[in-house]
Amino acid sequence: MSGGSLHGALARVAASDRLLVALDFDGTLAPLEDDPMSARALPEAAAAVAALADLADTPVAFVSGRSLHDLREIAEHGDDSPVYLAGSHGAEFWVPGEGQVATAGDAAADALRDALREELTSRLADLDGVWVEPKTYGFGIHTRVASAADAATARDAADRLVAERAPHWRRRTGHNIVEYSFRHEGKDSAIAALRERLGATAVLFAGDDVTDEDALASLGDADLGIRVGDGQTAASVRVGSIQELADALSALARMRASSRQ
Incomplete structure (x- = not known):
């Protein structure tokens, strides 16, 4: 989208009574890394998030496929942070001033998760550059630094095992990762849960990957969706890079501060 059109879209949501700014993290605020746990937000992106979170009626949330524990680590998210978190694609939540929202346990599902994760880790051990990431409700198969052949072998092995042992699990794909979750x-x-909890009259959501399209497609006329980078999207706005998104979020913070004076 052109600079003028982006400016207009930002100005529109900046005038909302209560604006929820919801952001994916990896590839949106932080560059993708070969070691996923080394990911950190660009300084400019972190500064824009902080500026928005300081404004009245402007709650900020990170919405990520990461487990809540890992999301807090890479986001450098302390117990005093004003930023809401939705981890595990919205199965886990952290609320400022309250902490992690309790969820009901499922011992049988956890046991199956552990068994499948252990079996896959063993099966894929000889594939260079393939890593099985533990997740709260499943696991992910990372292939960012693997050869194309080894990546295909890993995905096929995981697909077969999950289809045989856990056909009811949800499968998702992303940048060099395939995820499975119960x-x-x-x-x-x-986004729907955060919107209701926070009483938001509008939502800005930004993301860069296939899993973000669920959220982007769910937005209404009063909202704004931003896609970071290439790929088919339901977003009305596209920016070319994390830096461009950081600039847009900084501009939004200035507009919203001005509109509320």
């Missing part, structure tokens, strides 16, 4: 929440349900 919880079926998506980022669309995360």
Whole structure:
């Protein structure tokens, strides 16, 4: 989208009574890394998030496929943070001033998760560059630094095992990762839950990957969806890079501060 059109879209949501700014993290605020746990937000993106979170009636949330524990680590998210978190694609939540929202346990599902994760880790151990990431409700198969052949082998092995042992699990794909989970929440349900909890009259959501499209497609006329980078999207706005998104979020913070004086 052109600079003028982006400016107009930002100005429109900046005037909202209560604006929820919801953001994916990896590839949206932070560059993708070969070691996923080394990901950190660009300084400009972190500064824009902080500026928005300081404004009245402007709650900010990170909405990520990461487990809540890992999201807090890479986001450098302390117990005093004003930023809401939705981890595991919306199956886990953290609320400022309250902490993690309790969820009901499922011992049988946890046991199956552990068994499948252990078996896959063993099966894929000889594939260079393939890593099985533990997740709260399943696991992810990372292939960012693997050869194309080894990546295909890993995905096929995981698909076969899950189809045989856990056909009811949800499968998601992303940038050099395939994820499996026994919880079926998506980022669309995360946005809906945050919107209701916070009484938002409008939502800005930004993301860069396939899993973000659930949330982008769920937005209404009063909202604004931003896609970071290439790929088919339901977003009305596209920016070319994380830096461009950081600039847009900084501009939004200035507009909203001005509009509320």
